[in-house]
Amino acid sequence: MAISEGLSIGALAKRTGLAVSAIRYYEAQGLISPWRNPGGQRRYLRADIRRLSFVMIAQQFGLSLPEIRDVLAGLPGNRTPTPQDWKRISKGLRAHLDQRIDTLTRLRDNLDGCIGCGCLSLPKCALYNPDDRAKSKGSGPRYLMGDAPDD
Template identity: 90%
Template sequence: MAVSEGLAIGALAQRTGLAVSAIRYYEAQGLIAPWRNAGGQRRYQRADIRRLSFVMIAQQFGLTLPEIGKVLSGLPGNRTPTPQDWQKISVGLRDHLDQRIDTLTRLRDNLDGCIGCGCLSLPKCALYNPDDRAKSKGSGPRYLMGDTPEA
């Protein structure tokens, strides 16, 4: 197969380990953009192997598909990304990963105590969150999100 003919969806599935249905889903989400050959079959660029691999990795980082799409929009669509392209992306992902690590660390460290939800459903919560003070900081698990209880 000549490179100009592109990859069939089955070949892309084999190379990435993704199901054909997953590839079609990512296409529908705008993460890859195949073209149709004269016979109407989808054809993919070799660069789509790396794009889909990045999608799988970014999901493990906790990025949503819209966030992944935004990152991928900075990559060239007509060629395989260079190490410089990936370097630019990795710099942007570091902040996201650092925030996720901080959140997971707080969760781990507070897993056996109050997670700051303000529910007061556990007897111990009254010690961490008397009179539901966390509620004044907003919705959600405030202490897990980085707020600190007043002394």
């Protein structure tokens, strides 16, 4: 295959393990940008294999598609990303991953206690969240979101 021919959507699906419909969805979300050959068929760069692989990994990290699109917008559009490109991206993702790890650690460590949600249905809530004091911090499971119970 000549580089100018690009990859067909079927070849891209086979290389990434994604369904053709998923590739079309990611295209619609602006994560990849194919072109059309003279016959009107979509064609993709080999770099799109790496881009779609990154999308799948980033989703496992908890990034939303808009966040992934922002990260990919910093990559070169017409060449395979270099190791330096990926190193720069990974540095940017470390803070996000560290925050996610902290949140999951709090969830694991506090799963059996009051989460500061305001339901006041557990006996422990009377100790950890008397009179639903957590509501002053906002809505949702405040203690799992990082707020500390008032001392």
